[in-house]
Amino acid sequence: MVKKAYYGITLIIAIGLCFALVCFPVLKYNKEVKGVTTDSRFIKEGYIFLPKHGKNFLGNEFFVEAITKGAIAIVYDEYIPNLVVPLIVVDDLDKELKRLLNLIYQKPFENLKLIGVTGTDGKTSVSTISTYLLNHISKAANIGTNGIFYNNQIYDNLFTTPILCENYRLFTEFNKNNIKYASMEVSSEGIANHRIDNILFDYAIFTNLSHEHLNTHKTMHNYFLTKLKLFKQLKKDGLMIINKDDYYARFFEDFDNVVYYSLFSPSDFQAINIKYYNGYTTFDLKAKNYILKDLKVNRSEEYNIYNIIPPIIIALKEGIDIKLLYELLVDLPIIPGRMEKVPVKYPFDVYIDFAHTPNSLKNVLIEIRKKAQNDVILVFGAAGGKDKSKRPLMGEIALKYADFVIFTSEDPRLEKPTDIINQMLSTTNSNQNNYKVIIDRTEAMIYAFKVAKKNDIILVTGKGRENYFEENNVRINYSDFDHLLDIRI
Secondary structure, eight states: BBBGGGGSOHHHHOOOOHHHHSSSGGSSTOOOOEHHHHSSOOTTEEEOOOOOOOSSGGGGGHHHHHHHHTTEEEEEEOOOOOOSSSSSEOHHHHHHHHHHHHHHHOOGGSEEEEEEEEESSSSSHHHHHHHHHHTSSSSSEEEEEEEETTTTTEEESSSOOOOOHHHHHHHHHHHHHOOEEEEOOOHHHHEEEEEEEEEEEEEEOOOOOOOOHHHHHHSHHHHHHHHHHHHHHHEEEEEEEEEETTTGGGGGOOOOSSEEEEESSSSSSSEEEEEEEEEEEEEEEEEOEEEEEEEEESSOOOHHHHHHHHHHHHHTTTTOOOOHHHHHHHHHOOOOOOSSSOOOOOEEEEEEOOSSEEEEHHHHHHHHHOSSSSSSEOOOEEOOOGGGGGGHHHHHHHHHOOSSSOOOOOOTTSSHHHHHHHHHTTSOOOTTOSSSOSSHHHHHHHHEEEEEEOOOOOEEEEEETTTEEEEEEEEEEHHHHHHHOOOOO
């Protein structure tokens, strides 16, 4: 609904302008409406800009940037004079956004088989492996932490779960490229910030829930309720795929369209007869009416078996050839930043991992210990501006499961790295001597190289393959992987 006429645009004119811009885009300045976005960083020539207010900013702060980048109209909830492009003033920005999205993009998710993956840990692996398997049935795409993948190309992704406008744009692009499947990591932040509003999924996967994001959600119950919203956005014949071994699986019992997977609890798809080897695992997958025997995967970590079963379930539901499935599981792609070995030429091994929660840190340390012939040296920190309550837990886990720990800086943002590290060490025994504090992250990794002995393992966690370091609200180009490759001692 357009606001009062005193803003200088009458109701009739404003409605007519919006109608002309969207329904007959070539009529205004001979310019075509090519998209709509709420974030000026995504503005392209021919876009409508509909800025939203943030906690620390007003949307109109980005008008100049949007116009400079090619915005042909602005939709806002307040009159701003002297703009060089049409301004359409509305009462409800959210309502208008959804209307524009449907006008410009229609409902592109209806033409996709869309997979949403949520949970504290495992989203990237599950989503990536799903895309890999489905790509051998028909064309598939992936959206997540490591970027946007389709047509054998990888594109940068600003957020794990893109903003709503970007999702509509991406789905439209997928449709144009005859992509049938799209897997998406759905974070609690993405859900809470309405990045998947009105999007309907064919499959929704719940991996697990552990201590994370309590700075936002306050309690684990609230955290789970946010995750649960994904499962209320299924298409009519959509399917929930739930980890039965997780405590929160019990809250899905009242839903009808659910299948469960597990390693330890009886379920619809249970991995049994699991045998771990150096570099691979074998297991049987027991379903209700059949067993897939002697599956072999090129992963040797228990948590990765959890990450592999949901993609197998979806691939089976989508009719993958069983023989092909067996072949593909043996050669699953290495996921960047997930237990990734760095090819250094030293008598010790170096790995990076994205682990940034107490649960994921514990899991990766347990698994790296199995690989180690000697000591495990851990280099890690905790991000600023995030859940502070997890920091002491992560410090305890690090000192318990690693032989030597180097506490360092990790995206401190507006916090002091020393304050973060002190919180991580707050429950540490004062007599404990198996750690060192080195604030500079690169210097911390260099020190690890200097103290490492033959057959040790250096594990660097927290950032995985992220390509930036964030401090004082400034992002600089940075890569753990690249810095590790460059170290010379």
